Amino acid sequence: MHRFANPSRFMRVADALLPWMIALCLPLFAAGLYYGLYQSPADFQQSETVRVMYIHVPTAFLAQAAYVVMALGSASFLIWKHPLGDLIARSAAPVGAVFCFVCLVTGSLWGKPTWGTYWVWDARLTSMLILQFLFFGYLALANAFDDPARGDKPAAILAVVGIVNIPIIKFSVYFFNTLHQQSTLFGDLMGGSGDAAKSVNQPDIAAAAAEQGSALAPEMLLPLMLMFGAFSLFFLILLVLRLRGEWASVRLRALRAGFRPAPEEV
Amino acid sequence: MTALGDNRSSGRRRSPAARRKRTRLFLVLGGLVFLGAAVVLSLFALRENVNYFFGPTEVADGKVPDGAKFRIGGLVEIGSCRILGDGVTREFTVTDGAASVRVTYEGLLPSLFRDGQGVVALGRLDMQNVFIAEEVLAKHDETYMPTEAVEAMKRAGTWQEGEPDGGAKTVTGAGTTDPCKAL
Amino acid sequence: MTAFLAVLTRDLRLALRQSADLALVLGFFVIAASLFPFGVGPSPEILARIAPGVIWVLALLAVMLSLDRLFQQDLADGSLEQLALAPVPLSITILAKVAAHWLTTGLPLIAVAPVIGILLNLPPDGYVTLLVGLALGTPTLSLIGAVGAGLTLGARRAGLLIALLVLPLYIPILIFGVTAVDAVLTGFDARAHFLYLAAILAAAIPLAPLAAAAAVRHGVEG
Numbered sequence: 146m147h148r149f150a151n152p153s154r155f156m157r158v159a160d161a162l163l164p165w166m167i168a169l170c171l172p173l174f175a176a177g178l179y180y181g182l183y184q185s186p187a188d189f190q191q192s193e194t195v196r197v198m199y200i201h202v203p204t205a206f207l208a209q210a211a212y213v214v215m216a217l218g219s220a221s222f223l224i225w226k227h228p229l230g231d232l233i234a235r236s237a238a239p240v241g242a243v244f245c246f247v248c249l250v251t252g253s254l255w256g257k258p259t260w261g262t263y264w265v266w267d268a269r270l271t272s273m274l275i276l277q278f279l280f281f282g283y284l285a286l287a288n289a290f291d292d293p294a295r296g297d298k299p300a301a302i303l304a305v306v307g308i309v310n311i312p313i314i315k316f317s318v319y320f321f322n323t324l325h326q327q328s329t330l331f332g333d334l335m336g337g338s339g340d341a342a343k344s345v346n347q348p349d350i351a352a353a354a355a356e357q358g359s360a361l362a363p364e365m366l367l368p369l370m371l372m373f374g375a376f377s378l379f380f381l382i383l384l385v386l387r388l389r390g391e392w393a394s395v396r397l398r399a400l401r402a403g404f405r406p407a408p409e410e411v
Numbered sequence: 412m413t414a415l416g417d418n419r420s421s422g423r424r425r426s427p428a429a430r431r432k433r434t435r436l437f438l439v440l441g442g443l444v445f446l447g448a449a450v451v452l453s454l455f456a457l458r459e460n461v462n463y464f465f466g467p468t469e470v471a472d473g474k475v476p477d478g479a480k481f482r483i484g485g486l487v488e489i490g491s492c493r494i495l496g497d498g499v500t501r502e503f504t505v506t507d508g509a510a511s512v513r514v515t516y517e518g519l520l521p522s523l524f525r526d527g528q529g530v531v532a533l534g535r536l537d538m539q540n541v542f543i544a545e546e547v548l549a550k551h552d553e554t555y556m557p558t559e560a561v562e563a564m565k566r567a568g569t570w571q572e573g574e575p576d577g578g579a580k581t582v583t584g585a586g587t588t589d590p591c592k593a594l
Numbered sequence: 595m596t597a598f599l600a601v602l603t604r605d606l607r608l609a610l611r612q613s614a615d616l617a618l619v620l621g622f623f624v625i626a627a628s629l630f631p632f633g634v635g636p637s638p639e640i641l642a643r644i645a646p647g648v649i650w651v652l653a654l655l656a657v658m659l660s661l662d663r664l665f666q667q668d669l670a671d672g673s674l675e676q677l678a679l680a681p682v683p684l685s686i687t688i689l690a691k692v693a694a695h696w697l698t699t700g701l702p703l704i705a706v707a708p709v710i711g712i713l714l715n716l717p718p719d720g721y722v723t724l725l726v727g728l729a730l731g732t733p734t735l736s737l738i739g740a741v742g743a744g745l746t747l748g749a750r751r752a753g754l755l756i757a758l759l760v761l762p763l764y765i766p767i768l769i770f771g772v773t774a775v776d777a778v779l780t781g782f783d784a785r786a787h788f789l790y791l792a793a794i795l796a797a798a799i800p801l802a803p804l805a806a807a808a809a810v811r812h813g814v815e816g
Contacts (some may be wrong), residue, residue, distance in 0.1 A: 147603050170441070186558060187558050189559070190557050191523060191551070191555075192558070195555060223808070244760060257520070257524055258523070259521065259522075259523045259547075259549060259551050260548045260549050260551065261520070261521025261522075261523070261524070261547065261548045261635070262521075262522060262546075264546055265548065271765065271769070275762045275763075275765055278758075278761075278762035281758065285755055285758050285759075286745060286755060286759060288748070289746070289749040289751070289752075289755050290749055290750065291750065295748070297747075298808075298809075298812040299744075299745040299746070299747075299749075299809055299812060299813075300745075301545055302608065302741075302745060302805055302808050302809050303741075303745055303759060305805070306741060306763075306805050307763075309722050319778075322546060322549055325533055326551050328471075330687075339759045361555050362555060365555050373558070377412070383654065427681070431681065434683060435680075435683070438685070438686070441800065442800030442801075442804075443800075445796050445797070445800045446690045446796070446797060446801075448796040448801060449791075449793045449794070449796035449797035452790075452792045452793035452796060453789070453793040454788065455789050456786050456789035456790045456793060459783075459786030459789065475779025476780065476782065476783075477781070478780075479780040479781045480779070480780055480784065481780070497769055511703050550694055573780075
C-alpha cells in the first residue's frame with residue numbers, strides 16, 4: 146500500500162484508469178436518469194416527488210464519503226507524512242462541499258412537498274449543515290497561508306477533528322426522534338434499536354416490505370443503485386482530475402524553489 | 412516557568428527517557444478515563460432521550476407539563492379529519508394505537524397528509540386537552556413502494572388495514588386528494 | 595502536575611496583569627446583550643423567549659473573540675516556542691493554558707450571565723439551568739477554541755478564519771445549552787441536556803489538547 150504513496154506512481158495508475166471510469170460513468174448516468182425519471186414507478190405516498198431520492202441519497206452518501214476520504218488522507222499525511230494523503234484530501238474537499246450542497250438543496254426541495262417545510266432544525270439536517278461548514282472551514286484554512294504548503298498540516302488536523310461529525314450524521318436519525326426518516330438502504334445495520342419513532346411511524350407496511358428484503362421496492366432500488374454507481378464514479382473522476390491539478394501545482398512550486406526532479410520522477 | 416525544568420518532584424533517579432515514558436503512560440491512562448466517562452455519560456443521556464416529539468400515550472400519561480409548548484407525533488386516525496365551520500381550521504386525531512389526541516390546525520396541511528400518515532405537530536394543549544397546532548409536518552417513513560404494487564397488494568388482500576392511506580384511494584398526483592371532509 | 599500548575603499560574607498572572615482584555619470581553623458581552631431590547635423591541639415576553647439563546651450566543655462569541663489571547667502573544671514574544679520545546683508534553687501545557695483561559699473568560703461570563711438574564715427578563719426558573727449549562731459548556735468552548743486558535747497561528751485574517759472553523763463545532767454545545775433552559779422553562783427536565791454537555795466536555799478534555807498541540811507545534815515551526 147505504501148508503494149502507491151508515491152504521488153507520481155499513483156498518478157500514473159489513476160491516469161490510466163480515468164478513461165475507463167468516464168466510459169463507465171456516462172452510461173450509468175444515462176441509465177440511472179432514464180430509469181429514475183421515466184421507467185420507475187411513482188411512490189404510493191409521495192407520488193412523483195420520490196424521484197428526488199435518486200439525486201439526494203447518492204449525493205448525501207458521497208458528501209460523507211468525500212469527508213471520510215479527506216480525513217483518511219489527512220490522517221495518513223499526519224501519521225506517515227505521505228504527501229499523497231494531503232493531495233487527496235485537498236482534492237476531495239471542494240468536490241465533497243459541492244455534493245453536500247446539492248444534498249442540502251435537493252433535500253430542502255424534497256422536504257417542502259413531503260414534510261411541508263423546506264428546513265427543520267432536527268439532528269440529521271443540522272449535522273449535515275455542520276458537515277457543509279466543515280468543508281468550507283477546511284478549504285479556507287488550507288488556503289489561508291501565504292506559503293500554500295504551510296496550510297496543509299492545520300487543514301489536515303481540522304479534517305481529522307471534524308470526523309466526529311460523520312457518526313453523528315449517520316446515527317442522528319436513530320438516537321433522536323428526528324423528522325428525517327430512518328435509513329432505507331442501510332437500516333438493517335442498526336437492527337431493532339429504533340425507538341418510539343419506529344413504532345409510531347412504521348406501521349405494518351414496513352414489516353410487509355421488510356419480508357421482501359428491503360423497504361425499497363426493487364423497481365426503485367434499481368435506479369437508485371445506478372445513480373449510486375454513476376455518482377461514485379463521477380466523484381472518483383473529479384478526484385483524479387483535481388489530483389492532477391494539485392500534483393502539478395506542487396511540482397510547479399518545487400521547480401520554482403529550485404528543486405531538480407530526478408529523471409524517472411518526471 | 413522555573414517549575415517546567417524542575418523534574419525532581421516526580422520520578423527520582425530515573426533517566427529522562429524513562430520519566431518521559433511514565434508521563435506518557437499517565438497521559439494515556441488519564442485520557443482513557445475521560446473518554447470512558449464521555450461514553451458512560453452519553454449512554455446515560457441516550458436513555459433520557461431528548462425528544463424531538465412526544466407520542467399520544469406520553470401525552471395521556473401526563474409526561475407533558477401543563478401549558479408547555481411541544482411537538483406531538485403519531486398517525487392520523489383514519490377518517491378523523493374534518494374541516495370546521497370556518498372553512499380553514501382542520502381538526503383531526505393523532506393516535507399511536509394506544510392513546511389519541513385531538514388536534515386542530517388553521518392552515519394548509521402538507522400534501523403527504525392523509526389518513527394513517529405519520530405527522531409531527533408543534534403547539535400546545537388547551538384546557539379541553541385539544542392540541543392547538545401552529546405547524547403540522549408530515550413525517551415520512553423509510554418505506555417506498557410503487558403505486559401499482561400497493562393497488563395489487565390490495566386486490567390480493569395482503570394489504571393490512573390501518574396502513575398509510577388507509578385503503579381509501581391511492582394518490583395519482585400530489586395534492587389532488589384532501590382527506591379532510593367538510594362538516 | 596507541577597508544570598501544569600506553573601503554566602496555569604503564569605497565564606493567570608499574565609491575564610490579570612492585562613485585565614483590560616478581560617474587561618473588554620465582559621464589556622462586549624453586556625453591551626451586545628443590551629442591543630437586543632432595541633433590536634427586537636422591549637416587549638418582556640419576546641425578550642424572555644429569546645433570553646437563553648441570546649445569552650448563549652453572546653457567551654459563545656465572547657469566548658471566540660478572546661481566543662487570540664491563548665497563543666498569539668506567546669507566539670509573538672517567543673515563549674510559545676520555549677513551551678513547545680520543554681520536556682513536558684505540549685498537550686499538558688495547552689490544557690493548562692486552556693484552564694487559565696476559561697478561568698479568565700468563561701468563569702467571569704458565568705458570573706455576569708445572571709445580570710444579562712435580568713436585563714433580558716429571563717424567567718426566574720431558568721437561572722440555575724442557565725448557569726449549570728454555562729458551567730458545563732464554556733470549558734468545552736475554550737477547549738475547542740484552543741484547536742481553532744492553534745490551527746490559525748500565522749494565518750492571514752486569523753480572526754475571521756477562527757470564526758469559520760470554531761463556530762460550526764460550537765453548534766452542539768449551543769443546542770444543548772439553550773434547549774436545557776427552554777426545557778426547564780416549559781416544565782421539562784434538563785438532565786439529559788446536562789449529560790450531553792458533560793459527555794462532550796469529558797471527550798474534549800483529552801482530545802482537544804492533543805489536536806491543539808499538533809497544530810501549535812506546526813505553527814511554531816512554520
